[in-house]
Amino acid sequence: MTLTNANDTPASLMIIDDHPLLRRGVIQLLELEDDLELVGETGDPEEGIALALKLEPDLVLLDLNMPGINGLEALRRLREANYSGRVVMFTVSDHEDDVVAALHNGADGYLLKDMEPEDMVRQLRQAALGRMVISESLTALLAEALRNQRNAPTTPDVHSLTQREREILQQLAGGLSNKLIARKLDITEGTVKVHVKHLLKKLNLRSRVEAAVWAVQAGIDH
Template sequence: MIRVLLTDDHPVVRDGLRGALEGEPDIEVAGEAANGAEALAFVARHHPDVVLMDLRMPELDGVGAIRRLAVEHPAVRVLVLTTYDSDSDVLPAVEAGATGYLLKDAPVADLLRAVRAAARGESVLAPSVAARLMAPLRRAPAGELTPRELEVLRLVAEGSTNAAAARRLFISEASVKTHLLHAYAKLGVNDRAAAVAEAYRRGLL
């Protein structure tokens, strides 16, 4: 059972999310929080698997809460669910350690898939968000991966999860995610399997 905490300062949004999730046999709404501070307190007491996190909230915003959760409760996955997809929202959230980033206009089916993927530790990005993250890298010369990006790809090729790769390299999961996104852009691919295959094809691994 995937236990989910709903974090949003609008009760109507939380009610809608609860309605979307509660009918699923493998998902349980563990609780609700109206801001980042309440989310941190709830996670400390109840240890949910996934936190659905809005970004713009009073007291403690989403990015601040994500940063704290990454340090204090690294096993808890945070899936951002917000209205905003500007660079000033997306980049800080991903760098803080968010596992995924969805927009509130996403179909319910996409939300459910994202919750399940986040629980498995997989990154899920709205298409517009992925485009924003990768756009600055499109100009990078193909194949010119940094040594760290190659290290991450080697571990992925060996079957390591993001968490395992982070432990091996003594860096954060967020950093592993960032290195992978950079590698995807440089290799012209969209997922881990394709990145590994393309790296082998180019003789990089």
């Protein structure tokens, strides 16, 4: 669909980050590169999502820690709305859970804010070309996370779920029974069972307990 050859048209980028100074820094950095063009910037996650869907940039640089909607939620919302460009998380957090959750939720990269500007540009260029980029300092951590995944042959993926199935999963992860979920969502228990069956199959899980645990660990709940 979009360019794989950067010399003709520059790759379009967007940044969503609630720190104005940091945004300014990135803007300045990108101005020096004629193959990377910043087409949008905002500090408001909601606005950022709308903007990304409107501008359809090749790449969205997304802060993980923001007031209101956090980055993870924003990422989910973007994917839900079928935004098909690259999303690279941009954060100070090097916690394993955050990295893993981001990648599980469809992030195409995870860059730390303390990286060198030259590295940053290089990584963004790679990301715009479709390559997954991860800050080098996270590789050890990532390896650890992968090792802990030995029980999951096929990594479950939220994206395969429908909106309704995600809703059911969230309620389920809150410990609710089918009956209570049914009452809460105003549908019958039988229908809840159908949704649960479907989501278990899609996620390749064998029980609601596995689903609940996975949802909590991946940050799908709340």
